[in-house]
Amino acid sequence: MHQPVLLQEALDALAIRADGVYVDGTFGRGGHSSAILERLGPTGRLIAFDRDPEAQVAARAMSDARFTFHRASFSALRAVLGAQKAHGMLFDLGVSSPQLDDAQRGFSFRSDGPLDMRMDPTQGESAAEFLARAEEKQIREAIGEYGEERFAKQIAAAIVAARRREPVVRTRQLAELVAQAVRTREPGQDPATRTFQALRIHVNRELEEVSVMLPQAVARLAPQGRLAVISFHSLEDRIVKRAFQSAARPEVPRRLPLRESEMPVPTLRIIGRAQRASEPETRRNPRARSATLRVAERTAGSLPDNRIEPGARWRN
Numbered sequence: 001m002h003q004p005v006l007l008q009e010a011l012d013a014l015a016i017r018a019d020g021v022y023v024d025g026t027f028g029r030g031g032h033s034s035a036i037l038e039r040l041g042p043t044g045r046l047i048a049f050d051r052d053p054e055a056q057v058a059a060r061a062m063s064d065a066r067f068t069f070h071r072a073s074f075s076a077l078r079a080v081l082g083a084q085k086a087h088g089m090l091f092d093l094g095v096s097s098p099q100l101d102d103a104q105r106g107f108s109f110r111s112d113g114p115l116d117m118r119m120d121p122t123q124g125e126s127a128a129e130f131l132a133r134a135e136e137k138q139i140r141e142a143i144g145e146y147g148e149e150r151f152a153k154q155i156a157a158a159i160v161a162a163r164r165r166e167p168v169v170r171t172r173q174l175a176e177l178v179a180q181a182v183r184t185r186e187p188g189q190d191p192a193t194r195t196f197q198a199l200r201i202h203v204n205r206e207l208e209e210v211s212v213m214l215p216q217a218v219a220r221l222a223p224q225g226r227l228a229v230i231s232f233h234s235l236e237d238r239i240v241k242r243a244f245q246s247a248a249r250p251e252v253p254r255r256l257p258l259r260e261s262e263m264p265v266p267t268l269r270i271i272g273r274a275q276r277a278s279e280p281e282t283r284r285n286p287r288a289r290s291a292t293l294r295v296a297e298r299t300a301g302s303l304p305d306n307r308i309e310p311g312a313r314w315r316n
């Protein structure tokens with residue numbers, strides 16, 4: 001089961017019109033998608049994305065003519081949507097509970113399984129493959145940067161020493177290595193939490209995905225279309241916050257003589273403050289504790305071409 005986080009807040013943020021076209025960029029098990037479909041009339045449309053083959057299986061079970069699913073990364077938004085504009089887009093980032101709970105996916109340090117961690121296990125390198133081939137420095141940087149882990153140096157050294165003896169290929173094996181390398185304990189948190197978060201972000205290129213997706217999403221929103229993003233850690237939220245701010249208050253290049261008509265125009269208007277889950281929701285669903293929802297609305301302003309080139313991204 002996956003309980004959708006900030007469900008009512010996300011629906012309010014999208015300000016759904018019955019005949020609108022909506023995008024759910026992170027289908028998961030379809031919690032948000034189902035609620036969006038309930039609010040759409042017969043001519044409304046919902047286009048969903050997820051790169052996980054198991055999300056695709058769940059999506060096949062939704063027999064609704066207004067719904068289409070693409071097994072694709074949301075960074076392929078532009079390629080999939082083409083010229084199609086949407087009245088609202090939702091991105092509920094990170095991993096779903098079924099991904100975390102299935103030991104065979106390798107996301108969790110709580111149960112033993114293969115050290116995989118790929119949202120799409122048919123693409124790219126697993127966490128075990130990364131740990132087998134990366135230099136110690138790369139491992140240290142990934143754990144330090146994406147896990148904000150103080151003991152990244154010690155953990156990377158422990159992994160490299162361990163892999164000389166035998167390959168590091170199981171989740172519990174890694175969790176135990178990390179527990180020995182991390183000297184202090186954070187209250188209520190397993191010592192492997194930060195390392196697992198870091199490897200997951202690295203393996204799935206999560207921050208790059210968000211950075212590449214955001215300008216494409218803005219470019220595919222109809223005027224007054226809403227963009228709602230739920231993030232689960234500060235690295236991700238920082239990218240969303242900065243992207244919204246720079247689209248809402250684009251920088252005017254210094255010392256460049258610009259005519260009025262050449263001045264960069266805001267392409268987003270930020271709606272409200274960042275929202276967190278309510279106390280009752282976090283009690284019901286501990287995953288909601290770290291969720292932050294940011295919402296913005298598309299202005300009528302057009303985008304300068306350089307903002308929507310393939311691979312265009314905001315600084316993070």
Ligand SMILES: C[S@@+](CC[C@H](N)C(=O)[O-])C[C@H]1O[C@@H](n2cnc3c(N)ncnc32)[C@H](O)[C@@H]1O
Binds near residue numbers: 025028
């Ligand atoms: C938090 S869950 C979404 C749960 C969903 N809102 C629900 O109510 O069931 C995030 C989902 O997004 C998917 N995902 C994460 N990053 C993605 C990306 N870059 N492209 C496509 N799907 C992605 C994951 O596979 C996962 O299924």
